[in-house]
Amino acid sequence: xxxxxxxxxxxxxxxxxxxxxxxxxxxxxxxxxxxxxxxxxxxxxxxxxxxxxxxxxxxxxxxxxxxxxxxxxxxxxxxxxxxxxxxxxxxxxxxxxxxxxxxxxxxxxxxxxxxxxxxxxxxxxxxxxxxxxxxxxxxxxxxxxxxxxxxxxxxxxxxxxxxxxxxxxxxxxxxxxxxx
Numbered sequence: 001x002x003x004x005x006x007x008x009x010x011x012x013x014x015x016x017x018x019x020x021x022x023x024x025x026x027x028x029x030x031x032x033x034x035x036x037x038x039x040x041x042x043x044x045x046x047x048x049x050x051x052x053x054x055x056x057x058x059x060x061x062x063x064x065x066x067x068x069x070x071x072x073x074x075x076x077x078x079x080x081x082x083x084x085x086x087x088x089x090x091x092x093x094x095x096x097x098x099x100x101x102x103x104x105x106x107x108x109x110x111x112x113x114x115x116x117x118x119x120x121x122x123x124x125x126x127x128x129x130x131x132x133x134x135x136x137x138x139x140x141x142x143x144x145x146x147x148x149x150x151x152x153x154x155x156x157x158x159x160x161x162x163x164x165x166x167x168x169x170x171x172x173x174x175x176x177x178x179x180x
Contacts, residue, residue: 007068015062022062026055029072032140033079039135040083042124050086054079076140077150080132084151087128122172130165133158 001009007028013021033054037047057078058071065071123134136147144162148155 004068011065011068011071015065022059025071026058029075030055032072033075035139036076036079036135037083039124039139040080040128040132041086046086050079050082054082073146073150076136076142077152080136080150081152083132084128118173118176119169122169122176125172126165126168130161130168133161134165134169137162 010021010024010028014025030051034047034051037050037054038044041047041050054075058075061074062071065074123131126134132151133147136142136150137144142150144158145155147162148158151158
């Protein structure tokens with residue numbers, strides 16, 4: 001059975017009330033949900049709490065979803081919105097040690113570890129909205145239209161936010177290289 005067929009089977013069983021199938025859906029998507037939350041909130045405990053709330057909501061809304069793809073979209077959207085809400089509620093910056101950061105939901109590409117660490121720190125310093133757009137674009141590999149739909153903002157806002165965020169990252173990277 002293909003991965004897509006397995007995903008559809010687990011989704012169908014979960015909607016029908018099969019708890020083991022729901023647990024399989026959670027296992028499949030937990031890295032994505034937690035990764036978005038952690039990189040947005042920069043607080044492991046808060047990211048875990050948010051992920052639990054998202055999956056509880058997921059369980060309660062499972063019957064409203066039409067397909068595995070719709071479920072994945074729903075999870076990204078709800079996680080993104082919850083992160084934005086958490087950040088709005090608490091306006092203080094919290095940082096985590098890079099050693100405590102989880103693996104990304106997408107496989108890493110062979111790259112310069114020093115550059116990756118620097119970019120991770122610089123991305124964490126972006127404003128909340130810009131950081132979320134960059135995370136969804138480059139970590140979750142979503143197209144700008146998908147980001148607009150997920151964050152419920154106009155496509156042109158996503159494009160301009162991404163453009164400004166990348167310009168900020170370039171400037172910060174250049175400044176950090178000049179200091180060396």
